[in-house]
Amino acid sequence: MKTLRQYYTFSLGFTALCFILAAWYGWASTGSVTATLGILWIVLVLSILEVSLSFDNAVVNATVLRDMDPVWQRRFLTIGILIAVFGMRIVFPIAIVAIAAQVGPFEAISLSLNDPDEYERIVAGAHVGIAGFGGAFLAMVGLTFFFDHDKDVHWIDTIEKAINKFSNVPAVEIGLVLSLIYFVSTLLSPEDAITFLTAGVLGLVTYIAVHALGAIIEQREARKKAAGEIVRSGLGGFLYLEVLDASFSFDGVIGAFALSNNMVIIALGLSVGAMFVRSMTIHLVKTGTLAQYRYLEHGAFWAIIVLGVIMLLSARYHIPETITGLIGAILIGLSFWWSVRWNRKHPADASQQVE
Numbered sequence: 001m002k003t004l005r006q007y008y009t010f011s012l013g014f015t016a017l018c019f020i021l022a023a024w025y026g027w028a029s030t031g032s033v034t035a036t037l038g039i040l041w042i043v044l045v046l047s048i049l050e051v052s053l054s055f056d057n058a059v060v061n062a063t064v065l066r067d068m069d070p071v072w073q074r075r076f077l078t079i080g081i082l083i084a085v086f087g088m089r090i091v092f093p094i095a096i097v098a099i100a101a102q103v104g105p106f107e108a109i110s111l112s113l114n115d116p117d118e119y120e121r122i123v124a125g126a127h128v129g130i131a132g133f134g135g136a137f138l139a140m141v142g143l144t145f146f147f148d149h150d151k152d153v154h155w156i157d158t159i160e161k162a163i164n165k166f167s168n169v170p171a172v173e174i175g176l177v178l179s180l181i182y183f184v185s186t187l188l189s190p191e192d193a194i195t196f197l198t199a200g201v202l203g204l205v206t207y208i209a210v211h212a213l214g215a216i217i218e219q220r221e222a223r224k225k226a227a228g229e230i231v232r233s234g235l236g237g238f239l240y241l242e243v244l245d246a247s248f249s250f251d252g253v254i255g256a257f258a259l260s261n262n263m264v265i266i267a268l269g270l271s272v273g274a275m276f277v278r279s280m281t282i283h284l285v286k287t288g289t290l291a292q293y294r295y296l297e298h299g300a301f302w303a304i305i306v307l308g309v310i311m312l313l314s315a316r317y318h319i320p321e322t323i324t325g326l327i328g329a330i331l332i333g334l335s336f337w338w339s340v341r342w343n344r345k346h347p348a349d350a351s352q353q354v355e
Contacts, residue, residue, distance in 0.1 A: 008283075011272075019044075025264055025268075044269075046272075050269065050270050057245065062284035073285070076237075093112070096123050129196070133199040135181075135309070137243065149167040295335040295338045299334060303328035303331040303332060306324075
């Protein structure tokens with residue numbers, strides 16, 4: 001059995017490396033101890049912000065990952081983390097600027113380093129579309145968990161049982177998300193409303209497409225299994241997790257500009273959070289924590305619904321990322337405490353649950 005330290009050794013080492021790089025970059029670019037310390041402080045705050053926003057991400061990742069083939073588990077925790085760190089925290093903001101400003105990637109990188117204020121303005125200008133896409137995708141993830149006819153464990157009984165009564169209604173969660181997207185669009189200017197509606201629909205289509213791909217792959221594997229072949233692929237789950245991680249990353253990337261508009265500083269701070277998501281995911285999968293605490297998943301998926309709604313509303317209203325992270329942490333903390341209480345009241349059932 002691994003100790004807690006062993007699960008987080010790599011992330012702690014990666015954190016140390018990021019802070020060393022931040023110190024080197026700060027000194028090389030400013031030549032001032034005070035300015036370098038200021039950069040290190042911003043990287044620290046960004047790291048804490050990203051980690052606080054990542055608890056629910058890690059729980060949901062573990063929920064999907066525990067049912068995946070071990071080969072695809074390793075691929076997600078290796079290739080997937082490279083996509084999360086390099087792709088979403090570095091390439092994604094540059095791609096936004098390149099598309100919005102209609103410049104090449106190298107010009108976008110030059111803009112981020114030499115004109116950070118303009119870089120920040122362009123990224124912030126793309127927020128309406130990002131909020132529509134990410135909010136719609138995350139809202140679908142959270143609602144699908146609760147609109148499940150086979151779901152028989154409920155944390156917030158009154159609400160979750162009421163939701164469960166409508167779980168047999170086809171596409172009810174899609175209707176709810178579309179209604180919310182339309183409502184938010186009515187609060188926006190005509191130009192922003194079109195952008196928001198388009199992005200929201202694309203978020204829904206992406207969610208449906210990823211799950212459709214997963215269903216097709218599962219059917220193919222079922223036929224192979226029936227023919228005597230033992231072949232399992234987690235490609236559908238892998239793609240789903242990558243899109244999910246990207247959706248979780250949107251608010252952190254955009255919110256980081258409240259602290260700094262320097263691409264290097266933002267990338268270093270957010271990358272630390274991405275690595276801790278990986279460690280938390282491994283910890284949850286390997287120790288079977290989700291099985292030990294029966295309501296932990298519920299707290300995470302409620303946090304995802306809240307995050308999705310906040311992202312959608314952020315197209316019109318500014319909602320500080322600290323509030324988003326705090327709400328998620330509170331929901332997960334409460335679900336953990338409720339799980340501990342349930343385990344104490346039902347020790348026999350709790351032991352069977354772990355097995």
